[in-house]
Every structure is written in C-alpha cells, then in structure tokens.
Amino acid sequence: MQNQMKSSISSFPPIAMVKASSYEEALIAKAVERLFSELSISSALFEGKKVLIKPNLLMRRRPEEATTTHPQVVLSVIEWIKRAGAAEIVLADSPGGLYTPSQLRSIYSACGMEDVAKKSGCVLNLETGSGTVPSKNPKLCQDFNLIDPVRKADVIVSVGKLKTHCMTGLSGGVKNLFGCIPGLQKPQLHYRYQNKREFCSMLVDLAQTVAPVLTIMDAVESMEGNGPSGGSVRKTGFLIASQNPFCLDRFLCDLIAMTPQQVPTVAESIQRGLCPEKSEDLLILNPDALPTLLRDYRHPQSKTIDFSGNVPSFLQPAVRWTARHLLSPKPIIDTQKCIGCGKCAESCPPHTIHIQNRKAQIQYKNCIRCYCCHEMCPVKAIHIKGRS
Ligand code: SF4
Numbered sequence: 001m002q003n004q005m006k007s008s009i010s011s012f013p014p015i016a017m018v019k020a021s022s023y024e025e026a027l028i029a030k031a032v033e034r035l036f037s038e039l040s041i042s043s044a045l046f047e048g049k050k051v052l053i054k055p056n057l058l059m060r061r062r063p064e065e066a067t068t069t070h071p072q073v074v075l076s077v078i079e080w081i082k083r084a085g086a087a088e089i090v091l092a093d094s095p096g097g098l099y100t101p102s103q104l105r106s107i108y109s110a111c112g113m114e115d116v117a118k119k120s121g122c123v124l125n126l127e128t129g130s131g132t133v134p135s136k137n138p139k140l141c142q143d144f145n146l147i148d149p150v151r152k153a154d155v156i157v158s159v160g161k162l163k164t165h166c167m168t169g170l171s172g173g174v175k176n177l178f179g180c181i182p183g184l185q186k187p188q189l190h191y192r193y194q195n196k197r198e199f200c201s202m203l204v205d206l207a208q209t210v211a212p213v214l215t216i217m218d219a220v221e222s223m224e225g226n227g228p229s230g231g232s233v234r235k236t237g238f239l240i241a242s243q244n245p246f247c248l249d250r251f252l253c254d255l256i257a258m259t260p261q262q263v264p265t266v267a268e269s270i271q272r273g274l275c276p277e278k279s280e281d282l283l284i285l286n287p288d289a290l291p292t293l294l295r296d297y298r299h300p301q302s303k304t305i306d307f308s309g310n311v312p313s314f315l316q317p318a319v320r321w322t323a324r325h326l327l328s329p330k331p332i333i334d335t336q337k338c339i340g341c342g343k344c345a346e347s348c349p350p351h352t353i354h355i356q357n358r359k360a361q362i363q364y365k366n367c368i369r370c371y372c373c374h375e376m377c378p379v380k381a382i383h384i385k386g387r388s
C-alpha cells in the first residue's frame, strides 16, 4: 500500500521515513542525510557536546542476522554527528547477559561495531560502571541504575532495529532503551515487574528518564516472527526516525499491523499523553511514499490476551495467574539443539532453568513467561509453543 500522511494539526514531533533498499555505504549515508534534513535536525543539537550512540546490540550476532542494528547505519549516523561538531562520540550498550569488558569486546566484534569505531574514531565503551539516576515523571519507578555512558552523555541518540518482541510485541524506540540498564539487573526488573503491563509501564518511565534527543530505526532489514532474536529476516527497505520515541513506536505499531493493546508500551504511552491514540494524528514525513502498513508482517507466537483489566480488582491476581500459567505459550527446550551454554539460566529472572548433563531444563511452576531465555539462546534452541 502506497501512502503518504501529512497533517498540519499534529502537536507531536514528526516522524520521517526514507527509502534505503540495501546497506550499501553511499546509499545509507544519503538516506541518513535525508532523514536528518526531513526532521530539520540542526547541528546545534550536537555541537560541542558529548554524544552517546545507543544501538541495539542484544547479543553476539552478525549484522546480516538482523538481531542488532546494522553497523552501516550506526556509522552514517556517527559521521553526520561528527560533521555537526560533536566534542566526543561514545558508542555503548548493555547487551543481554553479563556486562563485562570481555563480553562487550566479543559483541562489538561480532556485530561490526569494532569496524565502526575504527572508521569513525568514536569511543567504544568498555567501562562497566553504573549509578542511580532519579526518574523523570515516573508512574512506577522512582529511580533507575543506568550505565555510566548514559549518565555522562550530554545528549543520547538511540539507533534501534525494527523487530517484533515475544514479550512486548515490538522492539522499537522505547524497548531499545532497556539496554541502558546494566547486565543482569535487567532480569531483576523482569522479576520485579512480572505483569506485562507493569513491565511496559516501567519501560516508559525509563524512556522518559533517558530521553534520547533522536531515535532512528534501522528497518532496511528487520525481524518478524519470534523476535527479538528468534525471528526471521525481512527486507523492509527503509529508515525511520523521530525526536519522540513514543510517537515513533505508535507509528511502528501500525506499520507492522499490531494494535496498541498488543504493544503495551504504546498503550501506556497513549494513556500518559506521550503520543496520540490515533495514527491519523501523527505527522509522517514520507517523501518516498513508502508503505505505512505491512499487513502480512509476522507477529510473535507468544501473543496473549490480557483481560485482567476488565475484572474486579480482587479477582485480578487469579486471572493473571491463569493467563500466565494456562493461557500463555511456554518456552520449550529443543534438546537436540541445546549446547548447554547456560545463557538462558543466567538470564532467567526466577532462576527456574538448570543445566543437567549439558542440557537446559525448565521448572515451569515458577516460570513468569518473560521469554528472556528464548531471547538469549545463541543457537535458537528455545521455542515458544502453545498453551501449557
Ligand atoms: S524459563 Fe524463560 S520464560 Fe520462564 S521465567 Fe525463565 S527466562 Fe522467563
């Protein structure tokens, strides 16, 4: 479907989308240039500043696997910001699993970020310190422990990857910022906010606190199906950006044919007035007349119906227990594929996975259906299946 929407009444910052049919260097550089120009991004935003680039480096994957932000997109964004006169550019993320210098080196190398640093001269973060930052306009979380590069930056640019997500529906601008939480403190937050809506509300608190000045989404090749790591690559052919990550996600939600109810971070952002309820109220700058709806985009198998909001409060815990244990799909270990690496056990918030005879085993009684194990398995040996 060809579509171009431009409203003059939107009170929210605009979203720009431009064509980029491949990761060829000159083509991406031109597309990034056009994105910045469409959004009227001024050099003054970066001039003399310490800029943090926050890509999605979920795990040790090659760029062509579409799990991580493509290095060519990151490089072109850095080059633009360098020309704008940034004082220093640091590239940092806290991937899933341990947050250690050796783990970071290994992921930077696999994801192509080492080459980005060599070509651009940006600093690859290897510091693993963190500290408490008070939340801005919180609904749930009064403060967050954030990695040092986030705390020290003057401005933050989030460069994510368009992917589906087994727990949150969409891995967009808001979810990309979960990587500002150090290492294994991420599973702790999953454990603290076991209800999906509460977890997503926490993510919105986090996004308001980190407050990136610009969010860019690499959707040249995206991930559909069981994202953010177990899905399949889809050539979508564009880059999308906005200064407002909530509006960007509201748009992405429509783009991949999901409703805000299926993406609780978006439903929460709408409720807080951070983005409009109706996509007609978004201002979309689409000079290439790209599709704004991909009807056949494959969704995660973990999609569940959460109807606990419609029952009396005293019944909600029971309804949530039923939804989690009887209605939610569960993670299943493929023992043929499992190599016993223990990454799933390391990331499991309630520690309900054990490795026995070099194979992972799940005790379902305590499983909170967060799908962190599925997300972190390096060999895709955890499937999400049916009802228990
Ligand atoms: S087994 Fe997997 S889905 Fe269940 S709690 Fe552990 S990490 Fe989450």
Ligand code: SF4
Pocket (backbone or CB within 6 Å): 333, 337, 338, 339, 340, 341, 342, 343, 344, 345, 355, 359, 360, 376, 377, 378, 379, 380, 381, 382
């Ligand atoms: S299921 Fe995956 S992450 Fe867990 S031990 Fe096996 S290979 Fe490693």
